[in-house]
Structures are given as C-alpha cells and as structure tokens.
Amino acid sequence: MRLIGMLDSPYVRRVAIALRLLDIPFEHDPLSVFSTFDQFSRVNPVVKAPTLVCDDGTVLMDSGLIIDYAEALAGRSLWPADLASRTRALRATGLALAACEKVMQIYYEHNLRPAAHAPWLERVHQQLRAALAGLDAEIARHPPSADEKSLTQDGLCAAIAWRFMQIKLATPVADAACPALSAFAARVEALPSFLATPADDRVTVSTPGYRAP
Template identity: 60%
Template sequence: MKLIGMLDSPYVRRVAISLDLLGIEFEHAPLSVFSTFEEFSRINPVVKAPTLLLDDGSVLMDSTLIIDYFETLSPPGSKLLPSQPQALARALSTLGLALTACEKTVQIVYEHNLRPAEKLHQPWVERVTRQLLAACAELDKQLAAQASDGVRPDQVEVTCAVAWSFMQLMLPDVVKASDFPAINAHAARLEQTDLFKRYPIA
C-alpha cells in the first residue's frame, strides 16, 4: 500500500497520521502535484493528493474518503470517529470547520502564488480570508469547550492539529496564533508527540 503526496499538504498528512493510528502499514511516496506532476500522473492521471494505491491496485483519493474507507474496516475499539449519531454529528461539525479552514488557506495561497499579481482579485481574497477567519474562530470556540483524554487522538483532534499547523506554515500573518489560543495550544501539544513527529509538515 502506498500513500502518494507531500506532507506539507494537510490532506496527505492527516491521512498518514490516521493510518498510523489505525495500525495500517503503508509506504509513503512524497510526490508533488507540481514538481513531479508527470510521475504522479502515471500513478493517478487526476494527480490529486493524497492518492492511496491499495495492494490490489485500486486507487483511492481525497483524504476524507480514504479515511472513511479505513474507518469502515476498523474494529469498534480502533475507530477514530464515534459511532453514536449525536457524538458523530458533533465530530463532523468540528471536522467541517477544520477542513474548510484548510480549503480557504489553499485558495489564498494559490491566489497569491499561482496567479499573476496583476490578475489577483482582491475582493475574492478578502472574502475567502473572512471565511477562513470565521472558521478558525468557531473552531477555537469548539476546541476550548472540549476536553481531550490526552491518550490517543481521535480524528477531530488529528485534523484540527494538522489544519492549524498548515495555516501557521502558510499564512501566519493572516491567521495569528494569538487570536486562536485553544487551537494553537492543541496543535502545539500534538506536534510534540512521536506520532506527529513521524510525519513532519516541513
């Protein structure tokens, strides 16, 4: 089994950490959707990170779908999401915020790094930035109200930490750590664990 994609992608990194937590052995191939586009395309013509190549040759893509596949295969005591509907709804609500923050961060980075400066559409950047900060504010509020057992992180804890570290890597001047103390403290704690250190963001 092979996970394709760079760990500076929050989507690739959350899959790597999740597979590790679930006890799934895999090989990591750090291919870039930019610098190694052609090599990546030979594995998956869509060139979407993360891509997971299963042992039977099946190709899975999209971090949430990959994780959902292995959640389905995992025994009840190993799952990273709750099975009770109300608890699951709360978890998915928080996950939605973290993944939205990732998405908006990527949009801002691409707008500045891939689009020529003269074509940058400032109203769009301002709108996406507003969405990003709103997602972070709600996420910070939710994490501040949740207690962690400090033992084995679940999917919400993994994704929130991965998302935050990505935002701090890419947009620290936009998403200021001091404005979101609960997320910042949560990510700082997990980034010091051996689990997260095995899959460094940079």
C-alpha cells in the same frame, strides 16, 4: 499500500497520521502535483493528493474516503461512537477542513495567479476567520482528546489545520487569536504519530497572513 503526496498538504498528512493511528503499515511516496506532475499522473491520471494505492492495486483519492477505507480495513473508527460526540466531532472537523481549504485558496491566489484578486481574497479571508473562530470555540467548549490512543478525527484535523496555516501563511496566525486551538495543537503535535509525520515547512511562501477580526 502506498500513500502518494507531500506532507505539506494537510490532506495528505491527515491520511498519513490516520494510518499510523490505525496501525496500518504503508509506504509514503512524496510526489508533488506540481513539480512531479507527469510522474504522479502515471500513478493516478487525476493527479489528486492524497492518492492511496491499495495492496490489490486499486487507486483511491480524497482524504475522507481514504480514511473511511482504512477504518474498514483496521476494523475500528477514529470517530466517536455516541451520536452527540460524533455530531460535535463532525462539526469541528468540517471547520478545520474549511480552514485548510481557505488557506490553500489564499496560497494559490498569491503563488499561481499573475495578480491577486482583492475582493475574492477578502472574501476568503473572511471565511477563514469564521472557520477559525468557530473551531476555536468548539475546542474551548468540547476539548477533544489529545491522547494517542483516543484521538479522533476532529482533534486530528484541528491540529493539522493549525500547523498547515503556520507554514503556508507568511505571517502565522497568532496563538492569542485562537488560544484553545493553538494550545490543543501544541499538545497533539508532540504525539509520536505527529512527530513521525512532520509537515514540510521547508516550503518558501509569499502569502499574506491571517487578519484578525
């Protein structure tokens, strides 16, 4: 199978690391939805990253749906088994993905629009602050596993979200603003599957940083 998309996308990186954790071999084709739009469109006309080309040629998209397919293929899940733990994991994962979405919106607002829309940006920053505060509190109360063999979706997404905002915001979020999240992410980023799937931090950005409450 072939994974399409660049690893500076948290959604592409989420899938790539999940495939490694599930021991599913894949080829990575780092096409950009911007600079290689036409080439990407020949694989998936929707041009959505991540895109997964299955062994039978079926084209899948959306990180959550791709991981659902991968878990079915592997015969095991990256979600906790018991309901209480899964509920906490679902909440933390939602917060992490919301943070990624808000960082992406801030990045696009400053890099793709002629002029930033200040009221909209302030609302997005407020949403990002709320997502980070909630995620940091969840990790402080219920620390996910930082072990390669028992890492679940909430821990995977939390670490990816933290790294993503460090490379996409011109002023990185300070560790002191999210102490539980930053410490957890540092441990997870040292795992072999993360080291083998680095975020692309060669991207030059001009995006304002996180503004603490």
